[in-house]
Amino acid sequence: MSIPRSPPGGGIYAGRSESYPNLSESHKETVPPVTQRNRRKSPDNKKATKSNIAEIKEQMSEMMELLKSSKIEQAESINKLSLDVAAIKAEVGNISSTMQNIILENKKLKDQLSKLSAAAENTEKKVEVLEADVNNLKNMPPASSTQLATTQDEIFTEIHERNLRAKNIIVVGIPEPQNDTAKSRQDYDKAEILRITGLIYNGCPQPTGIFRLGKYKSQKSRAIKVCFSSEDTAKNILRSRNKVDRENIKIFSDQTPYQRKHLQNLKEVLQHRTSNGESGLSIKYIKGIPKIVSSKEMQETSTMETPKN
Structure with a gap:
């Protein structure tokens, strides 16, 4: 059961209106209307922004300068590295050339040692021949001092002549050219000797002398004496003299x-x-x-x- 209430204004609130107040109306009167306005930036904020932008630009400029200088330094470093690499390549080329020269020098030394060894072997053979001659002399009956001196001179003369003739060869069987002048006959003999020695010995050195033995006779073919500067050349030809393609040509030692x-x-x-x-x-x-x-x-x-x- 609801309790009856007295309207406002009654009772202890005498003198008030008996009706309820209109709250919406009273609110309108008491609350003033609100006006919306755009906020305007203060001048101080603009200056700060401009200053920040300027500072950023300055920093970006500094960064660009740093990048440029870094790029230049990198280019200089690359150029320096290229020069160093080129210098290293040149040094390697010099080392390779030096090694090639050393190899050639070693080869020359080996060839010289081989020649020295061959010369020593030839000397040993000559010593053996001399020993045989000495033994023959020992077995001979005693002779006077004059005869002994003559024999010794003959021995030394024979040894010297053999050493000289060891560089020569004798070629028999080349027809005598039927020419009037000695020069044309010599040219013919030289051409024939060079052809024959080239067949026997590939890369044969040039002879130091080529001449016929004896006086010229148109009806007779004289032997040809061929002189070289080395005993080895004559020995190489004598070892391979069977390579001559013409049977009527014979080669002998001098x-x-x-x-x-x-x-x-x-x-x-x-x-x-x-x-x-x-x-x-x-x-x-x-x-x-x-x-x-x-x-x-x-x-x-x-x-x-x-x-x-």
Whole structure:
């Protein structure tokens, strides 16, 4: 059950209006209307913004300068590296060239050592020949001092002449040119000798002298003496003289009169022994000295000279 209430203004609130107040109307009167206005920036804020922008631009300019200077430094560094690389390449090229020169020098030294070794071997052979001559002299009957001195002089003369002739070869079988002038005949002989030595020895050095032995006779072909500056050249030609394509051409060593006489005596002895019934005999040069040997002795000599593996 609801309790009755008295309207306002009644009772203790006497003198007030008996009706309820209009709250909406009273609110309108008491609250003033609000006006919306745009806020305007203060001048101080604009200056600060401009200052910040200017500072940012200045910082960006400094950064751009730093980037430019860094780019320049990098370019200089790259150029310096390129120069260093080029210098290193040049140095490597110099080292390679130096190594090539060293290799060539070593090859030359090896060739010189080989020549020295061959020369030493030739000297040993000559010493053996001299020892054989000395032994022959020892076995000879005693002679007067005059005869002994003459024999010694002959020995030294023979040794000297053999050393000189060791650089020469004798070519037999080249027809004598039928020309009127000596110059044309010499040119023909030179051309034939160069052709023959070129066939036998590839890269053969030029001879120091080419001349016919004896007086010129149109009906007779004289032997040709060919001189070289080295014994090795003459030896190489004599070792390969069988390569001559024409059978009527023969090549011999340049012998002294004593050597020719000794060889002729051996041929006569060989013919005499063969006519007496001995077989298998021949003349063979052993250490530069011609000797009569049998086929058995030749086999033994070949076995001794064959190098072992």
